[in-house]
Amino acid sequence: MTRILVVDDEPLTLKSLQARLQADHYTVDTAADGRQALVEAVSNPPDAVILDLGLPQIDGHQVMQALRAWSLVPIIVLSERSDAGEKAAVLDAGADDYVTKPFAMIELLARLRAVLRRPSTQAPSRVIARIGEWRIDLGTSTVSRADDVDEQLRLTPTEWSILGVLLRHPPGQLVTSRQILRHVWGPEHEDKTNYLRIYFANLRRKLEPEPTSPRHLLTEPGMGYRFAP
Structure with a gap:
């Protein structure tokens, strides 16, 4: 239905x-x-x-x-x-x-x-990424174990929005802090980089095997963030 x-x-x-x-x-x-x-x-x-x-x-x-x-x-x-x-x-x-x-x-x-x-003229690509032991599927908004164990991880709506912006860019491409802030919170929040520090720390804690030494959700100080597969 x-x-x-x-x-x-x-x-x-x-x-x-x-x-x-x-x-x-x-x-x-x-x-x-x-x-x-x-x-x-x-x-x-x-x-x-x-x-x-x-x-x-x-x-x-x-x-x-x-x-x-x-x-x-x-x-x-x-x-x-x-x-x-x-x-x-x-x-x-x-x-x-x-x-x-x-x-x-x-x-x-x-x-x-x-x-x-109406048929979509820009059907969403099935963006699937792997971070550590987790498989992120933006199409279905799910985070599941990459080894097919029946276990899922819950993310908040804001965390999904941030990941959506980052993962829809090519791997390795710099996504500026302003770009993410504008997409997730709106243009009036483009200088609130402290928001991103908090949310990326939480995302790394949930997804990265070693949150203090991230391999996938990378920070470029003073610039923005990259996703490394």
């Missing part, structure tokens, strides 16, 4: 969308803020996302940036702003469609069916 993630901080909108989509035989996950949306997207990868822009904690723009770091899932944006400049900016940032609030449910559902039918 097709899974839809609906993200909106207005309880009535969230409830009405959930009820209507379930009546149309979709599986529906919901989130009332941006952080919860990313957790849901990683835990239960959706077939499409209906995303309100005005969210608490992490706004819709940042949620979309984080999703686009590792996923090409269709995204329909909901917004009260109807000016052409805003629409163009959102579509350029990776949205597949834009619906202005208040909206007619019949129109939103038609747009949803359209994006679900």
Whole structure:
């Protein structure tokens, strides 16, 4: 059954969308803020996302940036702003469609069916990498043992977003700190390099055989990071 993630901080909108989509035989996950949306997207990868822009904690723009770091899932944006400049900016940032609030449910559902039918012109490559004993599959958002032992490792949504940016670049290529910060947290956080030091330390602790002497998640001081296979 097709899974839809609906993200909106207005309880009535969230409830009405959930009820209507379930009546149309979709599986529906919901989130009332941006952080919860990313957790849901990683835990239960959706077939499409209906995303309100005005969210608490992490706004819709940042949620979309984080999703686009590792996923090409269709995204329909909901917004009260109807000016052409805003629409163009959102579509350029990776949205597949834009619906202005208040909206007619019949129109939103038609747009949803359209994006679900649309063949992707840039189907995501199956990015699979190995770090130590772990096999990272960005396509399925899983980290499993490379020796086929039935064991999986859990990463946070932010950790997935960071790995997505790094692993979608060619092995060995420098990815600047600003690039990662912009994709994961947004342009206003491009100078917060302390964020990356903390998250890369956690990723190495989880993935690297010797976290204090990493072989795969490498730091280029003052510049950024590289993935070495």
